[in-house]
Amino acid sequence: MEGGPERGITLERGLVKGQEIHSQNPARLIEKIIRERILDSPYWKEQCFGLTAATLCDRAVELTYIGGQYGQQRPTPFLCLAFKVIQLQPEKEIILEYLAAEDFKYLRALAAFYIRLTFPAVDVYKLLEPLLADYHRLKLRSMNGFRLIYIDEFVDMLLTDERVCDIALPRLPKRIVLEDMEELEPRESALGSELSDLEGDSDDIGDIESKNGISSRRPVDD
Amino acid sequence: MPPKLTQPLKRTRYFPGKRTSRSPSPSLSSDSESGSQREDEPRTVKTEDVTELISEIGESASEAEYSDEEHGQQVSVRQAHARTKPVVQSLKEVDLNERFKETAVEESEDEESEGEHESVDESESESDVESESEEENKVLLRPVFVPRNKRSTTEAKPQFAYDTTADDEARKEKKKEETLAMIEQQIRAEAAAHATASLHEDNVIANAEDIDDTDDIDPLAERAAWKLRELKRIKRERDELEQRERELREVEMRRNMDENERLKEDLARVRQQQEEKIKNRGKMGFMQKYYHKGAFYQDMDILNRTDYNAEALEDDIRDKTALPKIMQVRGDQFGKRGQSKWTHLLNEDTSQNTDSPWFRKDRVNKRTQEELGGLHDAYPSKRQK
Numbered sequence: 001m002e003g004g005p006e007r008g009i010t011l012e013r014g015l016v017k018g019q020e021i022h023s024q025n026p027a028r029l030i031e032k033i034i035r036e037r038i039l040d041s042p043y044w045k046e047q048c049f050g051l052t053a054a055t056l057c058d059r060a061v062e063l064t065y066i067g068g069q070y071g072q073q074r075p076t077p078f079l080c081l082a083f084k085v086i087q088l089q090p091e092k093e094i095i096l097e098y099l100a101a102e103d104f105k106y107l108r109a110l111a112a113f114y115i116r117l118t119f120p121a122v123d124v125y126k127l128l129e130p131l132l133a134d135y136h137r138l139k140l141r142s143m144n145g146f147r148l149i150y151i152d153e154f155v156d157m158l159l160t161d162e163r164v165c166d167i168a169l170p171r172l173p174k175r176i177v178l179e180d181m182e183e184l185e186p187r188e189s190a191l192g193s194e195l196s197d198l199e200g201d202s203d204d205i206g207d208i209e210s211k212n213g214i215s216s217r218r219p220v221d222d
Numbered sequence: 223m224p225p226k227l228t229q230p231l232k233r234t235r236y237f238p239g240k241r242t243s244r245s246p247s248p249s250l251s252s253d254s255e256s257g258s259q260r261e262d263e264p265r266t267v268k269t270e271d272v273t274e275l276i277s278e279i280g281e282s283a284s285e286a287e288y289s290d291e292e293h294g295q296q297v298s299v300r301q302a303h304a305r306t307k308p309v310v311q312s313l314k315e316v317d318l319n320e321r322f323k324e325t326a327v328e329e330s331e332d333e334e335s336e337g338e339h340e341s342v343d344e345s346e347s348e349s350d351v352e353s354e355s356e357e358e359n360k361v362l363l364r365p366v367f368v369p370r371n372k373r374s375t376t377e378a379k380p381q382f383a384y385d386t387t388a389d390d391e392a393r394k395e396k397k398k399e400e401t402l403a404m405i406e407q408q409i410r411a412e413a414a415a416h417a418t419a420s421l422h423e424d425n426v427i428a429n430a431e432d433i434d435d436t437d438d439i440d441p442l443a444e445r446a447a448w449k450l451r452e453l454k455r456i457k458r459e460r461d462e463l464e465q466r467e468r469e470l471r472e473v474e475m476r477r478n479m480d481e482n483e484r485l486k487e488d489l490a491r492v493r494q495q496q497e498e499k500i501k502n503r504g505k506m507g508f509m510q511k512y513y514h515k516g517a518f519y520q521d522m523d524i525l526n527r528t529d530y531n532a533e534a535l536e537d538d539i540r541d542k543t544a545l546p547k548i549m550q551v552r553g554d555q556f557g558k559r560g561q562s563k564w565t566h567l568l569n570e571d572t573s574q575n576t577d578s579p580w581f582r583k584d585r586v587n588k589r590t591q592e593e594l595g596g597l598h599d600a601y602p603s604k605r606q607k
Contacts, residue, residue, distance in 0.1 A: 064435075132455070135448035137435040146433045152448060156455060175459075176466060187459070191452055 019089060021118050022170050026086050029117050030167055034068075035083070037075050044080045053090045056081065057098070063106035066113075066154070067141035068166025076141055078110065079165060085114045099127065105136045109154060113165070116158040121173050122183050124159075131155045133190035504529045508542050509550060509565070 021029060030038070038044055047059060060081055067076040098111035108131070115127050134151040141147075157164050159172070178184040437444070476484060506512075512531070517524060542550045548563070555561045564570060572578075579587070 132452070133448075135444055135451075136437050139433050139435045148433050148435065150448065150451070152451060156451075174462075176463065189452055189456055191449065191456075194449070 021086075021089075026089060026118070027083075029086055029170070030083055034075065034079070034166060037069070037073060038080050038083050041075050041080060043075075043077045044083075047077070048080055048084045051084055051088070053088060053094050056084055056088065057107065060098075060107040060110050061104050063110070065139035065141045065146065066106065066109050066149075066165065068164075070141045070143060070145075076165075078106070078113075079167075081110055082113050082117075082165075082167075085110065086117065089118075096127075099131075105134075105138060105151060108134075109138060109151065112151075112155055112158060116164075116169060116172075117167075122178060124172060125175060125178065125184055128155050128159060129187060502529065504531045506531045509552060511552060 020026070027035065051059065059077075063078055063081070065076065066078040068079055069075055095111055095114060098107050099115065101107050101111075112128055112131060116124055119127065132152045132155055134155075136151050138149045138151060138154060139146055140149040140154075154164075158169070162169060175184060175187065179186055476487075479487070510531075549556050550565075551561060551563055580590070581587075583591075
């Protein structure tokens with residue numbers, strides 16, 4: 001369809017020149033309906049034509065919000081770029097570079113999203129868990145409007161929820177299962193030492209809440 | 223056959239050119255009787271005649287309205303004048319002369335000017351004619367058109383900003399500046415929106431500015447919030463772990479049990495569940511209908527919902543017990559035909575016959591009861607002792 005001579009992904013059923021992801025055409029990661037909407041959207045038609053990994057980086061940096069669909073089922077630029085990355089299927093190193101870009105949080109979010117969709121389970125846990133310590137703010141746009149979200153919340157959603165940004169995520173085994181299979185170590189929280197101190201005082205999160213004077217509830221996802 | 227009429231039916235419809243039976247022909251009377259009088263006093267109209275004239279006009283307006291218009295205004299005056307004169311002339315003159323003797327002269331002068339107006343007003347509807355008798359005493363002014371600037375009633379209106387006065391100059395200048403600033407701001411906003419919109423979308427982002435995604439506004443607060451979230455996540459994971467371990471343990475135990483023990487445990491568990499369910503069951507409201515939407519078009523949230531007796535539908539009036547008994551019906555059935563207020567079986571039960579006079583054990587009922595077949599147990603007769 002586009003891209004280099006060796007790489008190409010057909011959107012219709014057929015041979016896939018690139019790699020198969022989760023044993024199917026990578027474009028199938030996104031459902032047909034949403035895929036159609038992305039392909040019909042103006043952002044896709046204007047901005048996502050003839051992108052390469054580098055130029056995609058530029059576009060991603062210009063993002064101002066993440067999200068799935070909004071308004072009258074319009075796909076967000078975030079979603080369009082995600083689909084573009086799926087189409088391009090850059091190498092793993094490039095994605096890791098994206099993920100490590102501390103200055104551009106939306107690029108990071110995009111990389112995280114792609115990782116969740118395409119990488120194998122162990123890698124997903126290994127790569128995304130460090131992001132649970134990142135509390136930068138993001139704007140999430142959904143059918144209900146805008147919402148404030150943090151990167152760690154977003155990553156938590158990616159790891160636990162089944163549907164994020166209106167896309168059904170591929171099945172991810174639970175961490176416990178992988179731990180039992182000894183492919184993963186138990187999670188070490190970024191709190192680390194602080195956690196042990198807190199445990200000594202009280203086990204109740206409610207107390208900790210009142211201590212810090214904050215009460216934050218995890219909002220209902222869109 | 224309808225009975226023959228002694229008198230012919232009066233024609234009440236208007237026919238042009240025809241006189242109705244009530245009003246005498248003006249030509250005859252005007253020529254013969256009142257012609258001389260009118261020559262003497264062409265303008266002055268006697269008060270008694272005028273009042274009679276007006277009442278006459280009121281009566282016969284329905285009949286001769288069109289005729290008045292046709293034959294001209296002046297003619298109508300004469301007609302009425304002529305009509306009144308021969309009919310009750312002597313009577314009227316006597317009464318009114320005594321009453322209105324003092325004001326007769328004044329009024330006659332007033333009637334001069336009024337005579338003109340009357341002719342104009344007669345073309346109006348009869349209601350106006352009746353009201354004229356009240357306004358008889360007032361002077362009617364001729365309506366004259368006053369241009370807008372000369373009117374006295376429009377002074378109350380507020381002056382607009384474009385009035386050029388010395389005090390407003392400064393205010394004008396200020397307003398100019400304000401508008402310029404506003405325009406500038408708008409243009410800037412539009413330019414900014416255009417810049418971002420060209421890349422992303424056509425619409426201006428509505429509440430994107432409300433949510434601020436700049437970081438490091440308050441590092442301590444953000445870190446604290448993050449800490450809280452992290453702790454919640456850890457807690458969640460621990461709970462999951464615990465649950466899993468519990469399940470594994472239970473599975474282990476069950477495997478080691480006998481059949482009987484398993485059964486006992488199951489039954490105990492079921493009994494406990496039932497008790498909890500009954501305890502947690504919500505109380506149904508008065509006349510609340512049991513309503514379950516069905517499980518087909520719902521998602522997994524219905525599993526969490528254990529209380530189906532809670533009110534699923536909102537009613538306008540929550541507490542129906544406050545209403546009179548007649549109105550205690552479901553939905554909008556009150557007052558509708560066929561609405562018989564069936565509440566529940568116990569309410570409609572008549573088998574006990576508690577209040578029915580037929581089955582009371584009174585002295586009054588005694589005889590009746592005795593004679594009713596099959597109920598002799600209530601009042602055993604003396605013989606059956």
